[in-house]
Amino acid sequence: QAGTVSAALGGSVGLSKTNAGTVTLSGTNTYTDNTQVNAGTLALGASDVLANTSNLVVNGGTFALGSHNDTVAGVRLLSGSITGTGTLTSNSAFDLQSGTISANLGGNVGLNKTTSGTVTLSGTNSYTGNTLVDAGVLNFTGSNTHSGNFTGNGTLQFGAGTQQFNAGTNLGTANITFSGGTNLVNAGVALTATDAVFSGGTTTIAGDYSVSNSTTVSGGTVNFSSAATKQLNLGSTFTINNGTVNLQHTSTEVSRYVQTGGILSGPGELSVQSAVLSGGEMRGPGSLIISGSGGSASDLLLNGNFILNNQSTVINSGNVRVTGNATFTGNGTYRQTAGTTRVDGVWSQALTDIQAGSFGGNGSVSGPLINNGTVGIAGSHLTLNGPVSGSGSYAGIVDINNSFSPGPGANGQGIAAIDATSADLIFRQSGSLNLELGGVNGQLVTDSITARSIDIQGAKLNLQRLASQPNFSPQQAFSQSVLLQTTSGSISGNFNQSITCPEGSSDMFIFSKQEKQFLLTMVPRLPNLVPADVQSLANALQQIDCSASTPTNLQNLLNGLKPFLANGTADASKVDQFISALRQISPGQIAAEQTVSNQIAKLQTGNITQRLVTLRSASVGAGSASSFKSSPTFNTPVSSSMAIGSAPGVLSAPSSANSISSPNASSSINTPSSTPSAPTSSVSSASSPNTPSSNAISIQASTPEKDGQSSSNAPSSVSISLSTDNNNDGTDLISGFSNLGLFINGQFEWADRTATLAQRGYASTMSAVTAGADYRLSKRLLLGLSAGYGSSTALISQQGGSQSIDGYTLSAFGSLNLTDNWYVDLVNNLTYNQYDSKRVTLYNDANGTAINETASSQTDGWQNRTSLSSGYDIAVKEWTFGLRGRTEYGYNFVNGRKEQGAGLGMNMIVGELDNESLSSSIGAMVSHALSTPVGVLVSQVNVEWEHQWFNKNSLITTRFVDSPNNAFTTNSFSVDKDYINLRAGLSAQLPFGGSAFVQYDTTFGQQYVSRHAFNVGIRMEF
Secondary structure, X not given: OOEEEOOOOOOOOOEEEOOOOEEEEOOOOOOOOOEEEOOOEEEEOOOOOOOOOOEEEEEEEEEEOOOOOEEEOEEEEEEEEEEOOOEEEEOOOEEEOOXXXXXXXXXXXXXXXXXXXXXXXXXXXXXXOOEEEOOOEEEEOOOEEEOOOEEEEEEEEEOOOEEEEOOOOEEEEEEEEEOXXXXXXXXXXXXXXXXXXXXXXXXEEOOEEEEEEEEEEXXXXXXXOOOOOOOEEOOOEEEEEEEEEEEOOOEEEEEEEEEOOOEEEEEEEEEXXXXXEOOOEEEEEEEEEEOOOOOOOOOEEEOOEEEEOOOOEEEEOOEEEEOOOOEEEEOOEEEEOOOEEEEXXXXXXXEEEEOOOEEEOOOEEEOOEEEOOXXXXXXXXXXXXXXXXXXXXXXXXEEEOOEEEEEOOHHHOOOOEEEEEEXXXXXXXXXXXXXXXXXXXXXXXXXXXXXXXXXEEEEEEEEEEOOOOOOOOOOOOOOHHHHEEEOOOOEEEEEEOOOOOOOOOOEEOOOOOHHHHHHHHHHHHOOOOOOHHHHHHHHHHHHHHOOOOOOHHHHHHHXXXXXXXXXXXXXXXXXXHHHHHHHHHOOHHHXXXXXXXXXXXXXXXXXXXXXXXXXXXXXXXXXOOOOOOOOOOEEEOOOOOEOOOOOOOOOOOXXXXXXXXXXXXXXXXXXXXXXXXXXOOOOOHHHOOOOOOOOEEXXXXXXXXXXXXXXOOOOOEEEEEEEOOXXXXXXXXXXXXXXXXXXXXXXXXXXXXXXXXXXXXXXEEEEEEEEEEEEEOOOOEEEEEEEEEEEEEEEEOOOOEEEEEEEEEEEEEEEEEOOOOEEEEEEEEEXXXXXXXXXXXXXXXXXXXXXXXXXXXXXXXXXXXXXXXXXXXXXXXXXXXXXXXXXXXXXXXXXXXXXEOOOOOOOEEEOOEEEEEEEEEEEEEEEEEEEEOOEEEEEEEEEEEEEEEEEEEOOEEEEEOOEEEEEEEEOOOOOOOEEEEEEEEEEEEOOOOOEEEEEXXXXXXXOOEEEEEEEEEEEEEO
C-alpha cells in the first residue's frame, strides 16, 4: 500500500497497487506477471526495476517513472497517468485509452488509441512505429519528431511544443486539430483527413494537404506553403473565424468559403463557388475568385465588415451581395468578369473593375470604378463617390459625386456613346463630366450620353481633345444637347459656368471668351525640348488668361503672343518665335545672382588662403616648408648675404645641402662646393651680449676646421641673417616673422558663362580687396581677422540686362602646424551683399511690335562660407613638393524683391533665393626658391581636382506684379560636378620682414564657364 521496496521481487506472479499512497520500487525485480496500478502511486527508485517480460497496466493510479528508464513487455493506460522525464520502452505496441503521459515513450513499436476518451502525451517520444487513433482524442503537447504514420477514425491533436513531421510520414486520421505550439508538416508528408481544425499556434504545411470535408481556422497562424506543389485541397468548406491564413499555394479551389474574422493573406489564389464574408480581412496580394454557377441568389454574401487590403484581388464571375449592414473596404482590386454584384452597404476599394455583368444596389461605392458592363439596377439608387470611366451602360438612379469620363481607354480616353436610357443620372456639384472631342474626315466626333433623365447640380463640364489628336481645334457651333441627350427630354440644372484653368495640357474650355482660345493650344504645342521654366511661365500665362478678370497690361501682353499659334504647329517658325518670346519674358537673368555672389565670397576666402600660403613660403629651402619660419639661408663665398642664424629659437637648414648659395657675384642656388674661397671676416650678433634679441641683423663668420683645429689659411664664409627671437622656449615655427603682421590683398576676376537653350549666359567682372592682421599665439598657431569689400558686374547675354553686387565681408582665419611638414588652415567669413538688377525683355511680338522693357529691382542678402584645408610639404634642397586637400561649405540667401519700371505688366515679384553647396578638392603643389640680393623669390604651381558633393539651388519662384496669385518657377544655373583648378604664383620674402605675392588662377573642365583671376598682396611686420 505504501513504503519502499529495495529487495528484488521474483516469481511467476504479478504486482498490484490498489490503494492510495506511494510505493517505491528500487530493486531489480524478476516477477513475470503484470504490474498493475489501480490507485495511488507506484514509483521507481532506479532504472530497469521492472522485468522486461512484465506488462505495465495503469488503470486509475499513477506510475511515476521519475528520471529513470525502464523496459517492459507492454504498456496499457486505461486511465490515470504515467509521469516522469525518463523513457518508458515497450516491446509491444502502446495501448492508450485515457489519461496523461509526461514520460517519454520509446521502442520499435507503435501506439494504439482505440476507445473514447483523451490521452495527452507531453513527453518527447522516440517510438518508431505507426500511430492508430481509432476513437477519442490523442493530443501531443511535447516536442516530437514524427516518422511513423497516423491513421484511424478518431481525432489527432497537436496542442503544444514543436511537432515536426518528416518526409514519408502520413497523417491520415479522420480529424486533425492543430491547437498550439509550432507544427512543421514538411515536404514529402501527406496530410489526409476528413476535417482539419487550426485553433492556435503556428502551423506550416509544406507537404500534400487533402481534406475531404472542411478546413476551419479559428486561431493561430497557418502557412500553406508554395512548396506544397502536388496537392492542396481544403475540402468542400473553408472557414476562417479568427487567426491568420497565409496562402502561398498558386491555386486552391473550395466549394464554399466562410470568413467571420481573422486574416486571409499571401499571394495565392483561392477559387470558390460560394462565399459568406461577415468579417475579417483579406490582405493579399493574392486573389479571391468567385466562380459561382450564377444560379444562386448570392454566391458571395458580405453581411458584415470585410476589409480587402494590400493589393488583394477579388474576381467575380458569379453573384456577389453586400448587405445593407455590411462594409467591403480596403485598398484591393475587385474585378467582375461575369455575374452580378449587388451593393446595399458600403463599398470602397482601390479599384472596382466591372468587365461584364451588372453592378448596382442601394449602397455607396468609393474608389475608382471602371464600367464596361452595367452599373446600377432598376429600382435602386447607387451612389458613386470615386472617379468613373469606361464605356458600359447604366440603370436605375446613379448619383455621381466625382469625375465621370466616358471612354474605353485608361481614364476614359477614347470616344464612347454611353447608353443610360434605363437610368436617371445625377451630376452633383462635387463632380465633373469629362467629354473628349475629335475630328474624323472633317466631322466632329464626341463622347455622348443618352439617359432617361439628367440632373445637373452644378458639376463642371470639361471638354478635352482626344489624346490622339492633340492639335485638334473644334468648331464652336454645337450645343450642349449634342453631347447630352435624354429619352424623356429632361435635362435639368446647369453646369458650373465659372472659367477655371485647365488641369492638363489637353483641357479645353469651349465656353470661354474667343480671345482665350490661346489657352486651348498653347501648352500642348510646346516642343519637348522647351526649358522647364518656359513651360512654367506658359502655364502661368494660361492661368492669368483664363481668370475672371485679366489685368489690362497682361492682356495686352497676351494679345501680342496669341497670333504666334494661330496656325498651330504647321508654321514651325512662328512656334519658335513664340518660344523665343517666352524665353525673353522668363526672368532667367536672376539665376546669375546666386553664381556671381558665390564667387565674391570665394574671392575673399581665396585672398586669406593665399595669405597663409605666402607665410609658409618663408621656409622654402630652409627645412620643412609647411612651417611658418624665417627666410632661407643665403650664402656667398666672397660677399655677405642674408642667412638664417644659429641663435636659439631660430630654425636653420638641416644641412648645407639645402642652403641657397651663389658661387659667383650673382645669386644662384646650388649645392655646397669644397672649392676654397677667400677668407672673410664676420661679426655675429648672436654671440654678442649687445645683440638685440629680436628682429636683429647679424653677421656671422665661420672658419672651417681641419683635424679639429682652426686653420687661419682656410677660407671662411660670411653671412648676414635676420633673427626673430621672440620665443625663448625652443624652436619657433614662425621665427622669421614678428608676432603681428598686417596685410592687404587685392583680386580681380573675370568669368564668362555660355548661353544654352535652357539658361542665359553672362559675362562678369569682379574685384575684391581684403585687409587684415594676423598674430602668432604660439610657435605652432597663427590666428587672424580681416575685412573685405567685393564688387561684381554681370552683363546678361541676349541683351538681357545687367546685375551688380556689392559685398562686405568679415573673416576669421587660423593656421595650425601639426608638425614641421603638416599644416591645417581654417577660414570662415560672413558676407553682406547688396544687389542691383536691371532685367531687359527684348523681342518682337506676333503683331510686329518691338517690345523693349526694362525692370529694375534692388535687394540684399547674407552669405557664409567656410574653408578647411590641409597640406603636407617635403623640402628637397631649393624645391618643395606638397599634397593639398580642401573642403568648402557655403550658404547664400537672397531676399525677395519687387521690380518696377517695365511696361506691359512685365514687372515681377521674385521670391527668396537660397543656395547651399559642399565641395572638396585634392591636389599637389611644387615650388622653387631662388636667392636674389633683395630677398628670396618662391615660384609655385598648384593643381587640384575639385568635386561638388552638392550644390542646391532653389527654384526661383516668380509672380507678375499685376497678377500676384499666379506663380511660376525659373531654374537656377546647373553646376559642373568635377573640374580642375590651376594656380601659379610668385611670392617674395623680403629682408626687412615683409612679403608680397602675385598669383594667377583659372579653371578647366567646366562645360559652359570660363574663369580667370589675379591675386596680389603684401604683408608687413611690426
